[in-house]
Amino acid sequence: MFGIGISATAGAQAVDTNPLNRAPETRAAFDRFYVMDYDGALSRFQAIQAAHPQDPIATDYVLDVTLFKELFRLDLLDTTFYANDGFLTGKHTVVEDPKVRDQIKSLSDKAFDQADAALKINSNDANALFARGWARSLEAAYLAMVERSFGAGLKLALGAKNDHEKVLQLDPNYIDAKMVVGIYQYVVGALPFGFKILIGFAGIHGSKSAGMTLLQDSSARGVITSVESRTATMLFLRREAKYPQAGEIARGLADQYPHDFLFSLEQANLFKDAGDGPKAIAQYRLVIDNSKRPGYFPASHLELAYFGLADTLRGQKMYPASVDAYREAAFIPTTSPELKRRCLLAAGQVYDLMNDHDKARQQYQAVIDAGSDSVQAEQARKFQHSAYTGH
Known part of the structure; x- marks a missing residue:
């Protein structure tokens, strides 16, 4: 950016x-x-x-x-x-x-x-x-x-x-x-x-x-x-945390450069940080939809939009949709190894919040398989044995 x-x-x-x-x-x-x-x-x-x-x-x-x-x-x-x-x-x-x-x-x-x-x-x-x-x-x-x-x-x-x-x-x-x-x-x-x-x-x-x-x-x-x-x-x-002022700048930049992926993404990030879940979800989905339009964004990291969407859906307790978005982010070809582990770990946590520890354990194991000596793997091992409770 x-x-x-x-x-x-x-x-x-x-x-x-x-x-x-x-x-x-x-x-x-x-x-x-x-x-x-x-x-x-x-x-x-x-x-x-x-x-x-x-x-x-x-x-x-x-x-x-x-x-x-x-x-x-x-x-x-x-x-x-x-x-x-x-x-x-x-x-x-x-x-x-x-x-x-x-x-x-x-x-x-x-x-x-x-x-x-x-x-x-x-x-x-x-x-x-x-x-x-x-x-x-x-x-x-x-x-x-x-x-x-x-x-x-x-x-x-x-x-x-x-x-x-x-x-x-x-x-x-x-x-x-x-x-x-x-x-x-x-x-x-x-x-x-x-x-x-x-x-x-x-x-x-x-x-x-x-x-x-x-x-x-x-x-x-x-x-x-x-x-x-x-x-x-x-x-x-x-x-x-001056989100309205930051958002005004983000809108101005996105209006000036509508085909800049990061300026569009930043609008969604600021809605999320400000606690306006519905607007954040709508903006993340708009970024995702535009990313799928051939040539709309000359460059993008779609996984960042899916990850932000997943976090926001999780905050709104829309757990099944959140898991889907985390997993979308995890398996996009441009997703970095670290972000993939973060997505899988978060998906496991959301499954635990849905009281489905068997599926959660599968996600935690995928985190470990993707990097056994990582910070995320250390957390995954902990949650394999003791389900994540949100605290």
Whole structure:
């Protein structure tokens, strides 16, 4: 879900940016990116990079798509994963692709070197500073989200923040630079103190309110950061249980990009979190129906919609339909091994809530068979011997 998008409302006279960000070919590439046609976006951005081989922002475009294509493959763009502090302490197994990891590192280094070359000529080159900071922020996202190397990721994010703060000092109208600074301010301000000590950043400070203020401006006026700024704001509002405000942003994004699977899914997630089961169920079913329409979503992870639907049905005590949805999610080809185990475990729990422990045991055994040394298997063994009661 997170990425860079062209703002339709950014004033050409009022906001400064690299001219390449406003080029028609760049807008066309981002249009593909925001319907999650990652391959289509990548080919267009690679053509822009070939036409501008010395411009670090062109390298950043390719890095951006490469990163988010991989995050989507790994099921790391579902905001549910980041809606609370469990992201920092929980276990979430992913299978890192070394080739993609090396490609992301190479692109980040290239953008950094290109920006440094420009800054040696003019240390106040705002475009080069912005591009260097953006490259740092994207690599930081990979380190934190995929490798869960929070200390290393935060150090890179600090460098990105410093670059973009300098951009704003040089040119307060370079609104895109407010996004990285705003995200950094909010995230650091929201980190538990014990976690800051753990990663050696106890002396680093942030402000959630200052971060949100910066994100509001980049959401409204950013040239290439409007969509990501709105997405980040939506996530932070969800984290704070401000569901109506988050939902308003989700609706706006889904209206702007109706063929983006994740924006449609997020509307359902927010209804669920807000406790509006009937609306959540209707929205999840709409996402599922649209996913089955050829070409409607260029990319999707249908299992996420089925899993959210199953959880919501379970909350509404619609147990048979919930089991069906969990099992649908478990056996979709794109379902990750971890999500499959979570689905089967939940199906077993629902069978126990229906007082059918024999069927529940079958699901628990399937969890164990799918990963005997996993957290889910440990829970399944417990429930095999003592039926799940909901507590």
